Amino acid sequence: MEKIFGYIDQNLNRFIDELFVLLRQPSISARWEGVVECSQLLTGIMEKIGIKPRILPMGGERNPPLIYGEILNPEAKRTLLIYGHFDVQPPEPLEAWDSPPFQPTIHDGRIYGRGSADNKGQFFAHFKAIESVLKVKGKLPINVKFLLDPEEEVGSPSLNGFCRGNKSLFAADMALNSDGPMDTSGRPRLSFGNRGVIYVEVKARGANQDLHSGNFGGPIPNPAWRLVEFLSTLRKPDGTVAIEGFYDNIVPPTPQEREMMSKIPFDETKFMEKYGLKKFTPPEDVSYMEKLMFRPTLNIAGFTSGYGGQGSKTVLPCKAMLKMDMRLVVNQDPEDIFQKFMNHVKKHGFEDMDVTMVHYYYPSRTSVDHPMAPKFVEAIRQGFQQEPVLIPAGGGSFPGAAIRNILNVPILSVPYGNHDENNHAPNENLAIDCFKNGIRTTAALFYQLAK
Numbered sequence: 388m389e390k391i392f393g394y395i396d397q398n399l400n401r402f403i404d405e406l407f408v409l410l411r412q413p414s415i416s417a418r419w420e421g422v423v424e425c426s427q428l429l430t431g432i433m434e435k436i437g438i439k440p441r442i443l444p445m446g447g448e449r450n451p452p453l454i455y456g457e458i459l460n461p462e463a464k465r466t467l468l469i470y471g472h473f474d475v476q477p478p479e480p481l482e483a484w485d486s487p488p489f490q491p492t493i494h495d496g497r498i499y500g501r502g503s504a505d506n507k508g509q510f511f512a513h514f515k516a517i518e519s520v521l522k523v524k525g526k527l528p529i530n531v532k533f534l535l536d537p538e539e540e541v542g543s544p545s546l547n548g549f550c551r552g553n554k555s556l557f558a559a560d561m562a563l564n565s566d567g568p569m570d571t572s573g574r575p576r577l578s579f580g581n582r583g584v585i586y587v588e589v590k591a592r593g594a595n596q597d598l599h600s601g602n603f604g605g606p607i608p609n610p611a612w613r614l615v616e617f618l619s620t621l622r623k624p625d626g627t628v629a630i631e632g633f634y635d636n637i638v639p640p641t642p643q644e645r646e647m648m649s650k651i652p653f654d655e656t657k658f659m660e661k662y663g664l665k666k667f668t669p670p671e672d673v674s675y676m677e678k679l680m681f682r683p684t685l686n687i688a689g690f691t692s693g694y695g696g697q698g699s700k701t702v703l704p705c706k707a708m709l710k711m712d713m714r715l716v717v718n719q720d721p722e723d724i725f726q727k728f729m730n731h732v733k734k735h736g737f738e739d740m741d742v743t744m745v746h747y748y749y750p751s752r753t754s755v756d757h758p759m760a761p762k763f764v765e766a767i768r769q770g771f772q773q774e775p776v777l778i779p780a781g782g783g784s785f786p787g788a789a790i791r792n793i794l795n796v797p798i799l800s801v802p803y804g805n806h807d808e809n810n811h812a813p814n815e816n817l818a819i820d821c822f823k824n825g826i827r828t829t830a831a832l833f834y835q836l837a838k
């Protein structure tokens with residue numbers, strides 16, 4: 388490994404220059420800007436390293452270009468599937484950036500630019516690990532396959548169907564995802580799963596236009612009240628979700644998962660202070676980590692109606708909208724939960740509202756005693772020279788379930804982004820040290836998996 392790590396040190400500046408080429412290419416899936424161009428740029432980059440790329444159109448109106456890549460060694464016994472995504476979030480608000488989002492720059496040891504950490508810089512680390520091993524050793528000790536998603540930032544709408552139709556192409560022993568931030572303590576993380584999510588929009592209508600609240604108020608129904616009444620049916624006084632059957636399929640943490648959670652560094656007092664909080668949501672006997680990893684949520688993400696500007700405006704609004712997300716845990720099924728949500732709407736007589744499901748991800752969990760997990764731990768130790776924090780299930784969502792449950796490949800997540808990477812926000816950045824340690828970790832993982 389020392390020779391490989393030496394190669395990484397000697398070539399790091401060039402690696403960063405090459406990453407800059409990728410970061411200069413916008414690939415904003417939300418408005419379909421540059422995603423196709425980015426896929427073409429990427430296949431060129433992969434070919435140069437020795438990874439055989441293929442653009443696989445996913446079908447439908449937009450026909451998104453999923454990138455498959457492989458580098459096979461006929462003597463290798465194991466195959467690693469690497470998941471990454473090459474689309475990025477919109478960069479707005481532009482004025483909040485210290486440097487333009489698609490003109491990457493370095494300062495204070497960090498690479499700034501949209502996609503630097505989420506996710507171009509992180510999967511690029513895997514590319515450079517492959518290059519380093521090939522240059523030093525001539526071949527990889529395992530087979531590596533890539534699945535680079537063009538639509539992760541918009542909920543990967545085509546991925547489940549595509550995976551169902553292409554199972555054998557992605558066959559592997561193990562999958563790796565590097566996305567998101569490391570632990571706030573500065574230590575790396577190894578995560579065994581993630582929560583799912585379902586996003587819904589609820590709209591209520593009143594009159595066909597806004598009206599004077601005095602000249603018309605009283606006889607005219609207000610759609611904002613309608614939504615408030617609806618919201619009040621969704622939650623019990625103890626804070627639990629009142630949708631019938633919502634908690635039916637939940638699997639509580641195993642003793643090993645509980646033990647893992649108890650070892651996650653977490654300073655409750657400091658945390659409360661940082662976010663200006665006095666207390667957490669009930670129930671009090673369920674820990675912060677368990678609420679975050681093993682309990683579902685029903686969140687009001689947005690509520691808009693009437694006038695919210697300065698001063699007063701006595702208006703009777705004609706429409707009101709709610710945006711809600713539900714974070715789901717194993718084994719809740721987003722389609723089943725949406726059905727239960729709709730049953731609730733009907734049962735309580737709110738059929739006049741307009742409900743749409745925007746997108747969803749399934750929850751996913753790989754067993755914490757999976758026999759390959761210690762190999763990941765050892766690779767992280769070598770790459771970061773630190774002990775990873777082990778996370779039974781991350782609170783956020785990503786399409787891990789497509790790989791875990793559809794392709795049937797156990798997937799583990801090892802984020803290479805610094806904890807303050809500002810993903811989805813202005814001044815997104817990737818610490819150069821994290822990028823380098825990520826390349827080291829991936830290279831070490833190849834050899835751990837080959838054992």
Ligand SMILES: [Zn+2]
Pocket residue numbers: 476505540810811
């Ligand atoms: Zn993202």
